[in-house]
Amino acid sequence: MTWEPFFAERSKAPDEQRQYRAEIIRSEYGVPHIYGKTDADVAFGVAIAQAEDDFFTLQDVIAMARGRYGAIAGQEGAQIDYVYHLLDARGTAQRHYPALPEDTRALFEAYAAGLNQYAAEHPQELKLANLFPVNGEDIAAGFALRQPFFFGLNGVIQPLVTGEPLRREFGPDIPGFPRDEGPQLAADAPQQASAHAHPLPWGEMGALSGSNAFAVAPEKSGGPSTLISNSHQPLRGGVAWYEMVVESEEGWHYAGANFPGSPFPFLGHNRHLGWTNTVNRPDMVDIYKLEMDDSGTRYKLDGEWRELESKRVWLPVKFGPLVIPYPQTVYRSAHGPVIFNHTGVYAFRYGGIDRIDQLDAYYRLNKSTTFEEWQAQLARMAVPSTNFIYADEKGNIAYVYNAAIPDRPEDLKANWRSVLPGDRSDLIWQGAVDFAEIPKLINPSSGWLYNSNNEPYTAAGAADDLKPADFSPVLGIEDKQTNRSRRAWNLLSEAGTLDRETLRRIKYDTAYERTGYVGDLWDALEKLDLSGDAELAKARDLLVGWDFTADSKGAADSLALLMIKDFMSAEYQNKPYPDVADQLRQHVDHLKTHFGRIDPPMSELLRLRQGTGDRRVDLPLDGGSDTLRASTTWKVDEDGRLSLVHGDSFIMWVEWLPGQRVRSQSVQPFGAAISRPESPHYTDQMQLFVDHKLKPVHFWREDAIANARRRYVVESN
Incomplete structure (x- = not known):
């Protein structure tokens, strides 16, 4: 029991005499199609x-x-x-x-x-x-x-x-x-x-x-x-x-x-x-x-x-x-x-x-x-x-x-x-x-x-x-x-x-252009004097030979992913770049500590993770902090892997063909029930997302009904 709930400003509920009724049709991926007689009914739904x-x-x-x-x-x-x-x-x-x-x-x-x-x-x-x-x-x-x-x-x-x-x-x-x-x-x-x-x-x-x-x-x-x-x-x-x-x-x-x-x-x-x-x-x-x-x-x-x-x-x-x-x-x-x-x-x-x-x-x-x-x-x-x-x-x-x-x-x-x-x-x-x-x-x-x-x-x-x-x-x-x-x-x-x-x-x-802050970073790497540090020199040489593609195929992808992120952040926020040698040492130490090497496959480092225990889904990702396939920022988990927290999220692809009705597809990183671990729609879009695939959007009511997994009505009390 604390003071706060009693002293908080109270809000008056909306007109309780107003009645609302909406139908919710859940698709195979749990996405709701919400239907009502009035716009207000839909908003209630x-x-x-x-x-x-x-x-x-x-x-x-x-x-x-x-x-x-x-x-x-x-x-x-x-x-x-x-x-x-x-x-x-x-x-x-x-x-x-x-x-x-x-x-x-x-x-x-x-x-x-x-x-x-x-x-x-x-x-x-x-x-x-x-x-x-x-x-x-x-x-x-x-x-x-x-x-x-x-x-x-x-x-x-x-x-x-x-x-x-x-x-x-x-x-x-x-x-x-x-x-x-x-x-x-x-x-x-x-x-x-x-x-x-x-x-x-x-x-x-x-x-x-x-x-x-x-x-x-x-x-x-x-x-x-x-x-x-x-x-x-x-x-x-x-x-x-x-x-x-x-x-x-x-x-x-x-x-x-x-x-x-x-x-x-x-x-x-x-x-x-x-x-x-x-x-x-x-x-x-x-x-x-x-x-x-x-x-x-x-x-x-x-x-x-x-x-x-x-x-x-x-x-x-x-x-x-x-x-x-x-x-x-x-x-x-x-x-x-x-x-x-x-x-x-x-x-x-x-x-x-x-x-x-x-x-x-x-x-x-x-x-x-x-x-x-x-x-x-x-x-x-x-x-x-x-x-x-x-x-x-x-x-x-x-x-x-x-x-x-x-x-x-x-x-x-x-x-x-x-x-x-x-x-x-x-x-x-x-x-x-x-x-x-x-x-x-x-x-x-x-x-x-x-x-x-x-x-x-x-x-x-x-x-x-x-x-x-x-x-x-x-x-x-x-x-x-x-x-x-x-x-x-x-x-x-x-x-x-x-x-x-x-x-x-x-x-x-998943590629980078060698220009802008990326070019500045690689120019700085090439100029680093690492004659007294063989390990850092090896890491620098690995980066200098990188193909500038974060596709999880190159040996330098993981190290490049780690290096670019902080420089991208500084550029985006108009802040000074971090020290290149310090960043290189930090990221080499991270990879050596958690992978025992400086060149692990990027797919082992960068992950899309959701859930815990038996319900955990843990999948590999591609893309970098500023690539068109974006894996922008992440949190570092206890095992040293990078769990994506910000990047490609909701993707929607819409087409109008002449004489035809609109058609669209979409995908979410996890699923519709984002904070319900018990739901089948907690992680059911993750594999689609990782595989660069989309699911159909059931825009038209007859399609929503035909693909419904659940259909129910909600009404105001």
Whole structure:
């Protein structure tokens, strides 16, 4: 018994008079096809189906949306609860949720009702007392909390809290302000206001990265319009994909995947069109250093002193069997959230701040039937970030560098790449740039489009690619490539017809280009003076002779896999490269310790693992941290093997052949019942995933019924 459940904010349950009814048809792989008379009925069924498969994770997501995750996950959870309060996720939902269209709110209320019903019927599964009931506003608060981390807000909050240097920002130089190492926090700044600093140990908030996306027009494929969704997400947890098909008599019919805590899919296809996403990295955050008075409670703006807004909050922190209340004060200025650290006081402002209309935009995207309708929803600038790659039944393909980039005044000649002065209100922008200002490509002459988390200027081939000079540097559009983007651009450009087999070879390609950070690493390896260390010299020579293909066939594959990962991570986060010799020694020691050799087959090192004991499935993997067949990050198990935690995850392949109905295939790394070891769908897709195979998506109701392994109705009580 602890204080926390009794003092937690209570939520009012949705209208208990509203009745919902949905049919759930489970396929041979347990994937739910959820059918209802109304869209709200379907949303109720989505909540029930996902709770049946992964209520464990759903509870974590709901706890985050209620500011109570520390009561489950201890100090790491309390860090997220701090950010929940810092960003005012609850206040954002309270201000804007009531103004959403009625049918959108009905969707979220129905989804909340489904979660509440499952929780009430399965009390033995509950992690936290009084977590339920929830309502639509709670779900909306979860969106307000999590969305900014798609474009890397954690990369700003973390160093601001700890007082460490900020990473160098992406994007071109702003005229008049030469490129430096980016905004830094002065190490010799006065030790002011340190009592306000957030003292909990800080961990990564889980920045999301990765993904490949391809769209091919009929004239280039030799037949269908093709969309390939190849997202790279964590394989488990709150941002792991959950596959479904939804269908209602109100016209909502969509196959794809969502994250826990959403009533609708975020990517996939309907009858007429489809899209997928990749993470992009525009400059979406601006930081302001505030001038404070001696009291530490007032800041100067336009020559006047203003009071900081402050709010006392209590963070629940689990320690063993107890949950301890931890007091914290969060601050806001006219700019946005405020953080005190030993170098000063800083406010930050980010794209999409104080908005939740993405909840409505995604719903409308699901139900769009033409390219014009679909693009009109993106033009709202309601979805704060992520690239969109699109294809449809009419043969249209499109790429949109979607981002609600701050509408920064260009005439102020400010250095938006650095810490801005906090005493000028003219630097506090309002809203996003116009949709017309962001990069986009529609129906290029090449007949193909792709993105692999790269700059938008390599997307369609040399004849069609956009030019950086056509876009303002104040937009902060990234100017980065990945190995995947270099490989994809080369392979797509070299191909004649992009038929199914050619696209399959490209999607599962395991090669590296010797350029960018990979080239830098190998150049450094060749220059290493290892004359005094025969073992390291042997390992270096093995790497120098590598074929740059992570296919588990070469003797150097394992060592190369280990070496590249940390350099890829540094490049992606704009951080300095690690020391090459130190990394080489570390990885040689690891392989010698666990395998007795420096050249074990990569398939013995890199594994896809799920379950324990007799239910454990342990399979070999191919691909590297930045190959098109992506095995991005892993945890090191006790036996020294690398168990994949982030990389190729939900894959969906969609085709529209002329005169035919849409057809799609998909695969998940594990199975539909991601946290149910007793389920036959806990590991049943693993072999398909390892073998580069896909399973059919039963989009059409008659197909779902014909392939049903279970069919049942769920109704509200």
